[in-house]
Amino acid sequence: MENDELVQNMLLELRRGVLSIAVLSRLSKEEYGYSLLKALSDQGMKIEESTLYPLLRRLESQGLLQSEWRIVDDARPRRYYVISAQGKAVLEELKREWSAMTGTMQKMLS
Amino acid sequence: MSLIDRYIAEVGRHLPGKDRADIEAEIRSTLEDVLEEKSGQTGRPVDEANIANVLQEFGDPALLAQQYSPSKRYLIGPRWFDAYVEFLKRILYTAVPVFMIVGLFMALAVTSENIIVVVARVVAETFKMGAIVCFWVTLAFVLVERSDARPNESQNPVTKAWKVSQLPELPKKRQISVGEAVAGATLAVGSIALVALSPIIARVQTDNRSVPFVNPDLWQVWLPIFFAIASLTLIHELFKFKLGNWTPALTITNVILGLVSITYVTALVTTQQVINPEYVAALADGVVTAELHNAVLWTVDLNAAIIISIYVWSIGNSIRMARRFDKQSA
Numbered sequence: 001m002e003n004d005e006l007v008q009n010m011l012l013e014l015r016r017g018v019l020s021i022a023v024l025s026r027l028s029k030e031e032y033g034y035s036l037l038k039a040l041s042d043q044g045m046k047i048e049e050s051t052l053y054p055l056l057r058r059l060e061s062q063g064l065l066q067s068e069w070r071i072v073d074d075a076r077p078r079r080y081y082v083i084s085a086q087g088k089a090v091l092e093e094l095k096r097e098w099s100a101m102t103g104t105m106q107k108m109l110s
Numbered sequence: 111m112s113l114i115d116r117y118i119a120e121v122g123r124h125l126p127g128k129d130r131a132d133i134e135a136e137i138r139s140t141l142e143d144v145l146e147e148k149s150g151q152t153g154r155p156v157d158e159a160n161i162a163n164v165l166q167e168f169g170d171p172a173l174l175a176q177q178y179s180p181s182k183r184y185l186i187g188p189r190w191f192d193a194y195v196e197f198l199k200r201i202l203y204t205a206v207p208v209f210m211i212v213g214l215f216m217a218l219a220v221t222s223e224n225i226i227v228v229v230a231r232v233v234a235e236t237f238k239m240g241a242i243v244c245f246w247v248t249l250a251f252v253l254v255e256r257s258d259a260r261p262n263e264s265q266n267p268v269t270k271a272w273k274v275s276q277l278p279e280l281p282k283k284r285q286i287s288v289g290e291a292v293a294g295a296t297l298a299v300g301s302i303a304l305v306a307l308s309p310i311i312a313r314v315q316t317d318n319r320s321v322p323f324v325n326p327d328l329w330q331v332w333l334p335i336f337f338a339i340a341s342l343t344l345i346h347e348l349f350k351f352k353l354g355n356w357t358p359a360l361t362i363t364n365v366i367l368g369l370v371s372i373t374y375v376t377a378l379v380t381t382q383q384v385i386n387p388e389y390v391a392a393l394a395d396g397v398v399t400a401e402l403h404n405a406v407l408w409t410v411d412l413n414a415a416i417i418i419s420i421y422v423w424s425i426g427n428s429i430r431m432a433r434r435f436d437k438q439s440a
Contacts, residue, residue, distance in 0.1 A: 033136065034143035049144075050169050053136060054177035057129075069135075078143070079136050 019047060019055060021098060024064060024091045030082035056081055064090055113161045114141055117171060124175030133178055141168070186251050194251045201243060204293045210236050212300050216312070218409055225405055284354035285431050291351035298344035305336060325386045332378060339371055361432040368425040372418050379414040 022045050026036060033053055040047055059065045064087035071077050083091065118141075122134050144164050149156045168174060186194050213232040218225070305324070312323035324333075346363055353360055378384060390403050 032143070033140045034147070048169075049140065049167070050174045050177055053133075053140065054174075057133070057178060076139060076142060078139050 019045075019051065020059065021091070021094050022047075023052070023055060023059065024083055024087055024094070027065060027081055027083040027087075030080045032078040032080050036081070059087070063087070113158065113165065114138065117141075117165050117168070120171035121175045124172050126179055129178070137168075137174075141165075184255065186248070186255050190251055190255050194247070197251075198244065198247050200289045200292075201247065202240060203289050204296055205243060206236055206240060207293065208296050208300055209239050211297070212304060215304060215413075218406075225409065285356055285435060286350050286354050288351065291347055294347035294350065295344055298340050298347055302337060302340045302344070305333060305340075321389045322386055323389050325383050328382060328384070332382060335374065339367070339374060343367060343371070356428050356431040356435045358432065358436075361428045364428040365425050368421040372421050375414050375417050379410060384410050 022040060023036070026039055026043075031039060033049075033056065036056075037047060037049065037052055040052075056065065056067070060067050060081070064084055065081050066084050067079050067081045069077050070080050072080075118134050118138055121137060122130050125133055141164060145156045145160060148160055148164065210232060213235060214229065217228045217232050308324045309322045309326075313320045346360075346367055349360060349363075356364075385406055390406055
């Protein structure tokens with residue numbers, strides 16, 4: 001019981017950084033919130049609505065994403081997000097770090 | 111749709127004002143996307159039960175809103191919290207005992223009420239004073255927190271330039287805390303003021319004239335001596351504050367001052383009438399005389415006993431600390 005809670009908390013912390021990278025990597029072409037959520041979950045990255053939307057907004061306020069309300073086809077207006085030039089640069093760096101880190105962790109844990 | 115409206119209104123209630131409308135619109139559009147998808151899967155129009163399910167998945171509106179403003183909102187943030195607690199402690203440790211003792215003296219001097227009633231009232235007043243102090247200190251720190259523009263969580267600690275040379279020197283270990291010295295000095299000033307002002311503040315009005323609480327005969331010799339001792343004590347406390355340690359000179363002064371004070375208090379209460387006999391008589395006018403008279407005398411003796419035991423403790427403590435200081439510096 002107690003361990004469960006600990007694990008949940010640690011996973012939450014672990015996922016927090018990872019999700020940013022995942023979101024940035026999925027936004028080279030623009031998506032609205034729900035389509036992004038599905039795209040991520042199709043790739044196996046389950047994420048809750050209440051986590052994703054605030055995250056998008058935070059990344060936008062940091063200048064890594066751009067967004068605008070738009071009507072595509074005949075649908076309702078939706079907010080579309082796409083990665084910014086700064087976001088691309090940051091993502092490149094994060095990717096490098098990520099592979100270095102996963103390599104290290106792989107060695108450590110095997 | 112009213113369930114959705116209620117949900118969004120509840121989220122909005124917890125959101126910061128400037129982004130509220132935008133975030134609300136986004137949540138609404140997302141909820142509609144999800145519902146559309148659900149009804150597309152089942153081939154049936156959206157009903158209340160679908161909406162309830164989806165909202166349940168979105169979770170507690172307050173938590174959702176909190177995700178949007180991740181920086182914690184503090185009354186007093188981590189940068190100021192330690193200073194706040196330290197300051198509050200120090201001021202309460204100094205003010206509460208001084209207020210209590212001075213209040214007790216003054217209350218006993220001017221009323222003819224039962225001593226227990228007086229003590230209870232002084233304790234109640236002290237609590238009131240403590241609450242007021244806490245309120246103003248807290249308010250001051252809240253204002254400081256608000257006016258401090260630095261972010262609460264340092265956003266990029268890695269890039270912050272910091273050099274080892276910035277480390278502050280270790281503070282010299284103080285045996286005498288600042289609070290202790292401040293309390294002592296406050297007590298000395300307070301007792302000088304109290305005795306000096308007693309002819310004005312501690313009086314009782316009888317039919318045709320007003321009578322001071324302190325025996326006027328004492329003003330010729332005894333009270334001047336008191337002022338001398340109290341002034342020396344004040345100077346001694348200031349040195350305690352400055353030096354911070356029981357150095358040999360400070361310890362010797364402390365022992366001498368303590369012995370002089372004990373001798374003085376003992377001589378005063380055994381040989382002199384501290385309280386003006388006329389005052390007691392005037393107070394007792396129409397009240398049970400003997401009982402009141404005894405109560406007043408008993409109060410004087412009790413105070414003398416407390417003062418003497420404090421001095422005995424102080425002498426012992428300073429000698430003990432001086433030994434320790436000696437070892438430390440050796």
